[in-house]
Amino acid sequence: xxxxxxxxxxxxxxxxxxxxxAELVDRSAFAKLDSISDATTRLCKNYSxxxxxxxxxxxxxxxxxxxxxxxxxxxxxALFAAWGFLYLFKPSDQPLFLFSREFSNKETLGLxxxxxxxxxxxxxxxxxxxxxxVVGLAIVAVHxxxxxxxxxxxxxxxxxxxxxSLLTFLGATTNNAAASAPxxxxxxRV
Numbered sequence: 228x229x230x231x232x233x234x235x236x237x238x239x240x241x242x243x244x245x246x247x248x249a250e251l252v253d254r255s256a257f258a259k260l261d262s263i264s265d266a267t268t269r270l271c272k273n274y275s276x277x278x279x280x281x282x283x284x285x286x287x288x289x290x291x292x293x294x295x296x297x298x299x300x301x302x303x304x305a306l307f308a309a310w311g312f313l314y315l316f317k318p319s320d321q322p323l324f325l326f327s328r329e330f331s332n333k334e335t336l337g338l339x340x341x342x343x344x345x346x347x348x349x350x351x352x353x354x355x356x357x358x359x360x361v362v363g364l365a366i367v368a369v370h371x372x373x374x375x376x377x378x379x380x381x382x383x384x385x386x387x388x389x390x391x392s393l394l395t396f397l398g399a400t401t402n403n404a405a406a407s408a409p410x411x412x413x414x415x416r417v
Contacts, residue, residue: 251280251370258375270371281371285363292359299355306346314339 260266274281293300313323313335323330330338347353 248280251277256375256377257373260372266372269374269376270368272376273371273374274367276376277371281367284366285360288363288366289356289359292355292362296351296355299350299352302346302350302352303356306343306352309342310339 260269293303314332317323317335319332322332323335347356
C-alpha cells in the first residue's frame with residue numbers, strides 16, 4: 228500500500244500566499260485616485276493579491292487594541308476559557324453540574340451564548356473589538372484604494388482564474404446568462 232502524503236493544512240497554505248511586506252509598503256506604488264470606480268477597482272485587485280497581508284494587518288490592530296485594554300483582554304480570555312471548559316472540551320456524555328443543578332448540553336450552550344452576548348455587547352469588550360476592526364478595515368481600504376496594482380501580478384491572477392475576486396458572483400451570472408442564450412436559441416429552432 229502506497230503511503231499518501233498528508234494534506235496541506237489550510238493555515239499553512241494560507242500563509243504560503245502571503246506577499247513580501249516590502250512590496251506592500253512600497254511608496255513608489257501609491258498614486259492619487261481619479262474616481263470612485265478607480266478606487267473600487269484598485270481595492271478589489273489589491274485585496275485579491277494582498278489578502279493574507281491585509282488579514283495580518285487587521286489581526287495586528289486587533290491584538291494591539293486588546294493589549295492596550297487589559298480588562299477587555301482578560302474578559303475575552305475568560306469567555307474563551309468558559310467556552311473551552313464548559314462546552315468544547317467537556318465529554319458530551321457528561322452533564323454539567325453547577326450550584327447542585329444538572330445542566331444538559333443544550334442548556335449549557337444556551338447559557339454560554341447568553342453569557343457571550345452579555346460580555347460582548349454589554350461590556351467594553353465589544354466596543355474595543357469593533358473599533359479595532361473598523362480601524363483595521365480603514366487601513367486596508369486606504370492602502371488598497373491608493374496603491375496602484377502592477378501588471379506583473381495581474382497577469383498571474385488572470386491565468387489563475389477570477390475565483391479570488393471580491394465580486395466573482397457578478398461575473399459568474401453574466402457568464403452563465405451568455406452561455407445559456409445560444410442554447411436557448413437552438414432549442415427554439417428545433
